Amino acid sequence: MRYSKLARALTLLGSALPLAAMAADPVMIDFSEGGVEGNLGTSTVMDAATGTSALGLYLDPNDNLWKPANLYRRDQTGDEGLGVCNPLEAADNGGDCPGPGGGGDINELSNQLAPEFIYLKRPEHWRWVSVYLSSLDGNDGAEFPETGQIWSDTDGNPNNGGLVLLAEFTGNDDNVEQVLDIAALGAADAPFLVLRPVDIAPDGTDTNNDFLVKAAVIEEKPKEPPMGGQGCTPGYWKQPHHFDSWVMYGPHDTFYMAFGSDLFGMDKTLLQVLSQGGGKEYAMGRHAVAALLNALSDGVSYKYSKEEVIAAVQGAHSGSYNHVKNAFEYQNEMGCPLN
Known part of the structure; x- marks a missing residue:
């Protein structure tokens, strides 16, 4: 799941984050790669090399609790990364979400039938650098573009509360891939990052928001200097x-x-x-x-x-x-x- 494709010029709110500006030896985990597209039949995927993982969740309307939901992988130009196929979406579409070639927000991270989250968990002794998004567009020129949010969490369980909003981001039709600079958002050391769509526009309009979580970049934390290197006479x-x-x-x-x-x-x-x-x-x-x-x-x-x-x-x-x-x-x- 390491990123191997040609790096694109990705921006958030007009500010560029060149790869050359990242810390030494960053590692990019590309969630769009892995050989299988479609419903992965599991709520969790993990990068074997680093231990970075992604978890799909949906809000069950029966008890208002967040529960695991199957992740859905797409790997097509402009539509690359992980979405969520929650049980309500699958049941509403004959038992599974539509195939990778269609389905729009149903197989992406969306609020179709139930709100959805994707949790990203970093390994110990590593920190976040950035997160890449895909399929975040301008709703074909509509008044309100697709919009999402990124939050941080400490324990990986949204049912416990404690999520902290880091930023809200919007899409555009010219560049549907963007990057979130996690270090600049002050959350490099957050144990968990949480991605979610936002379907209510400022005027209360219910908009059509859906996107994919494409990749995450992490780097090892600097090692603490060994004890014993100082002393006063x-x-x-x-x-x-x-x-x-x-x-x-x-x-x-x-x-x-x-x-x-x-x-x-x-x-x-x-x-x-x-x-x-x-x-x-x-x-x-x-x-x-x-x-x-x-x-x-x-x-x-x-x-x-x-x-x-x-x-x-x-x-x-x-x-x-x-x-x-x-x-x-x-x-x-x-x-x-x-x-």
Whole structure:
């Protein structure tokens, strides 16, 4: 279902979205491709490579609840993508919606006999770039062109409410394929996008609205940088003008209170341990205090947690002081992001 056809110049409300402007390595899922046209006999299709899926729904008038409806695929020039064949439409047409070569809004996303939705679901760790529409025309020059809406949702169930309207779009007879810039609409991270036709014109006229959901473009979210790439030195933390960067503990709190260790007695402060000279346990103490403050700071991406720093100090002995000091020193000198 990857998009392989010649890209067209698609616009929404007069603004172009060139493919070159998209984020690096976007993936386009073309719902019009797949080898089968007509009623798919299922309410859900999924792109195997990415996990992006489309779900057809209709509003059952018997209980006013949204329920699954079969998706309908068309792949003809100007009419490409997914529509919905709900049970009421099928029953009204001898058991199935008309074939791909006809049927108009009956086999497209429409409000024939019952309102219809198509839900798009993105995979985790991906975000939306754009959605392509097809068969969205100007109703052959009628006063009101075909009109639709795109919404976002958080749980994939319209019966729970919570849908947020993102935009309304209209068609024209000159270009029946359009693209919706989802990033520009502020919904790149929305778990679900919802497409629907709107059949009531501003003056209350019931219009003939139907269109197809042709494709979706997604891209992988940037990966979070690994923890452990930052650290501030003992020299940074002992400067008075940096005391405002201390978290949880202050310069005059004791080493014993912070670490639960009497290595330096009961009364020596964190600032005193930071400022003392000497090697072995004294050098370890300097870097242990810096490591603790780095671990506590939200502004520092530090390799070790507060608990790991404290455990290392409590477990240190005369034969391991240098080993613990070296581990902390390496991280403390990774580069300080604080002012």
